[in-house]
Amino acid sequence: MASEMTAINHQLAILKERFVERTRTQLRELSNCLPHWQQGSLTLAELMELQQLLHRIAGSAGTFGYTRLGLYAGRIEQQVNDFLSQQASTSISATSFIIDELIQQLLQLTHYLEDNATLEPPLPLAPLAQEYNSQLLIVGEPLKALATSLNHYGFEARYVSNLDNLDATPISLIIAPSELIADIAVWNKKRADLYQHKAAYIIAVGEEGDFNARYRLAKLGASGLFTLPINIASLVERIEQLSPKHQVAQPSKVLLIDDDETLAEHYRLVLSKTGIKVRVMTQPHHLLETLVEFRPDIVLMDVDMGNYSGVTLARMIRFEAEWLSLPIIYLSSEQDRDQQLSALAQGADEFITKPISDPQLIRTVHILCYRARQLSKLVSCDGLTGLLNHSYIKQALTHEHSRVKRLGHSTTVAILDLDHFKKINDKHGHSVGDQVIKALANLLQQRLRQTDPLGRYGGEEFVAILTECDLASAKIKLEEICQLFAGLIFNSEHGDFSVTVSVGLAEINHFMYAEQALNAADRALYQRKRLGRNGVSCFTPPDTVLQEQDKH
Structure with a gap:
């Protein structure tokens, strides 16, 4: 480093x-x-x-x-x-x-x-968001069993009876009884100051309480309150929301268009040191192809680039419906506010005035990328699970299929289906069924990589794209997920129960089109259903498919 x-x-x-x-x-x-x-x-x-x-x-x-x-x-x-x-x-x-x-x-x-330059001090090589540790601390005898339940979801949950003699390992979240929160809040702050860590989030467990009791917990720094018996699926969802891992997600991606090569390279280096992926274009001839291949969160572009106008390029980008919502930010030395507003009126979203200091550039770009992803999530994600919705997971598969064809690596697509889900809804109700769906979504997010697109394909069906992962490796990973999910216990007024999941896999390299790979995974899924559910089946392409593939 x-x-x-x-x-x-x-x-x-x-x-x-x-x-x-x-x-x-x-x-x-x-x-x-x-x-x-x-x-x-x-x-x-x-x-x-x-x-x-x-x-x-x-x-x-x-x-x-x-x-x-x-x-x-x-x-x-x-x-x-x-x-x-x-x-x-x-x-x-x-x-x-x-x-x-x-x-x-x-x-x-x-x-x-010839004046002496005044430069900002060198920036540390670290992203704006701190490095995280996924360790969760469960405090207090009444919550001892909670650690085991959370470990099933892929968290590193550790039970302790008290806070004495803990080492310096960073803690991302503490779950404890309400009556201990005051002492834990003081301990949490002192520990963060001592070890230069980010203070852990705190979730309280106790009675629902009146306004004053809840206000007191919030004032002490609690980020949530759960009553006993704890709804594990809801708790996992809240942990995911608070998790630094969840907040950082994949690195932000910025497409930088500027005809000044030296300045553009400076911006690239400064942003790259903080974890942002930057693609630089000094000549925009291949702009549309780069947008499709790189898929940036935002575009940073100068207004005046000699032979090319940033305003005209922004208008050209908007020709394609796919890029109507892509944030375009002008980064220019133009000082005249009327000129800035005129440029913004023709297709851009923000105007950043040069010169801008390195720290200001970093913070501004992080904020703009975060905002862009939040807006994109509203359009692209399923409301119940937070995973990609039907159309966007198919779009992600098409994009990955193109990448596989270009780069030659192996990628596997998985279709997962909850077994006997209709019976669960009929017996326990749709709200409990929703908890089961969210539980599987959370488990997939915890057990698969951040680079693996996940989507709710419809109802109780999910799609996972395991990038740069061959069929054999994907089968091992999905079998592990099946076993973990089968071990989860769900609660309802009609009694405790567990649920299994069936999975079909197909390696997308063997198919000319992404849709064919998805259909193959679907056939493998139904083969799994016929074999007794609760497990993984793989699609093995016939020789005719492989021979056809070799022709291209």
Whole structure:
């Protein structure tokens, strides 16, 4: 980690040196043109080229520590813009006074470049969200059996009778009786300060209580209250919501479009050190293909990129219905608020003004990515389980199938179906049936990787896509899940009961289309049902399928 941080900081220093040398060269070339301009031969094309140079300096200088240079270049750029807006021909009709004033200002730029840069201190190599530990602490004799139940869901739950003599292992969540919460809250804060850990979330277990009792628990820092007997499925759902693992999920993905290669690479390095995946484009020729392949959470794009306009690119992206909700954020040195609003009105969502400090950029991008994912989740996820809904899990399978064809790795798709689910609903009621569905969803989220798309396919049926996982490995993992789920005990007024699940698997590499792989997994599922349920069956492609695959 330390060596990686050193390497990235070294790369950032090289980028700064590259910026200085490039800008120094550009200003030297500019100074060679000044005598020519003083003779009154400044053309419109030359002035537009000057505007582009000033725009790049204004947008990037502050990032590399040259704040005064950036501000001064921005002021000159604005004067040039105002002047350009009045010109309608290819020649410049300007007084010698205006030209002389412009030249004097341009000469001052070199002076500002030689100022000592003021840079932000190196950023730590860590994502904005802290590294997490999934250990749950169960406190108090009445809750002893709870640890075993939570371990079935894939949590690392540890029972202790009291808080004495615990080691420094980070704890993500504490579950304890209500009467112990006051003491636990004090202990939790002291321990977090001592070991420099994030304080654990606290869930209280006790009587439902009146307003004052619940308010007291909230004031002490509790994040939830459950009554006995505990509804395990609901508790697991709440733990998932509070879990740092659940909050971090997959790394945020940003598509960065900027014609300034040095500045774009600086942004990429800064964001990458905090766990964000960044794809840089300095020329947007393959923009649409990159959107499909990379599927970013947000697009960061400059407004003015010489031959290309960010506003026009944003409008072009919106041609496709798939990208209508993709957040597009302009990252530009444009200061005029009217111009910003005009740009936003044509397809973008936010406007970030350059220069922006590295910490501000990181925090802003994290917030925008989080907001984008929350909005996407409302559209793409099933309301009961939080997993992808029917259409989006099929879309995820199609995307993974394309990736498999391109990269050549193995991926397995699984269809899971709760056994005799109609009987459960008929006997115990639909609300209990919903608890069973949520329990399986939670178990899948705990036992499979964050990179494995999960979806509720419909009713009591689920789809899991085990990326870069062959059929044999997937079978072992799903058999383990079947065994764990069969061991869960559900409660209702009609008595305790357990539920089993049947699974069908198919390796998607053997099929020309994603839909064919899904149908094959479905056939394997029904084979499992015929064999007695509660287990896993695999689809083995006939030779004709493999021969057809070899032709392509």
